Amino acid sequence: MGERPTHIGIRHVAFRVEAYEKMKHFYVELLGFRIEWEPDSDNVYLTSGTDNLALHRAASALSREEGPLDHIGIIVSTAEDVDFWANFLETRGVPLVRRPRTHRDGARSCYVKDPDGNQIQIIHHPPICSL
DSSP states (O other), X not given: OOOOOOOOEEEEEXXXXXXXXXXXXXXXXXXXXXXXXXXXXXXXXXXXXXXXXXXXXXXXXXXXXXXXXXXXXXXXXXXXXXXXXXXXXXXXXXXXXXEEEEOTTSOEEEEEEOTTOOEEEXXXXXXXXXX
C-alpha cells in the first residue's frame, strides 16, 4: 500500500475571529506573539518562533456550527511532502477539500477533513518547518 509520509507536527492553527483587533492585541501585546505576515486588514499570521497562529476576520457573526476553528495545520519538511501526503490520503479514500497549491508567501499546502469534519491543512511553511 505504500509507505505513509512523515510530518513534523501541529505547529499551525487558524481561527475565524469576530473581534479581530482585540484578538490581535491579545495575542501580540499580552501573549507575546509577533506578526510574521499581515497580507491585508482581515488576516494576520503570528508566530512565537516555532509555530504559526492565523487570525482571519469572520465575515459575519459565527454560527454555533461554524465555530472559531478554521483549521489546524500539520507541518511537513518540504513542498514535495505536501503532494506526497495529498496522493497518500486520496488513494486511501480521503477526498481533498483543496488540492496542493503554492501560496503568496511561498508556503505550499492542501486541505482534507477528518472524520468529524475538522479541516486539516498539510502545509510546508519555510519559517517554521525546519525548527
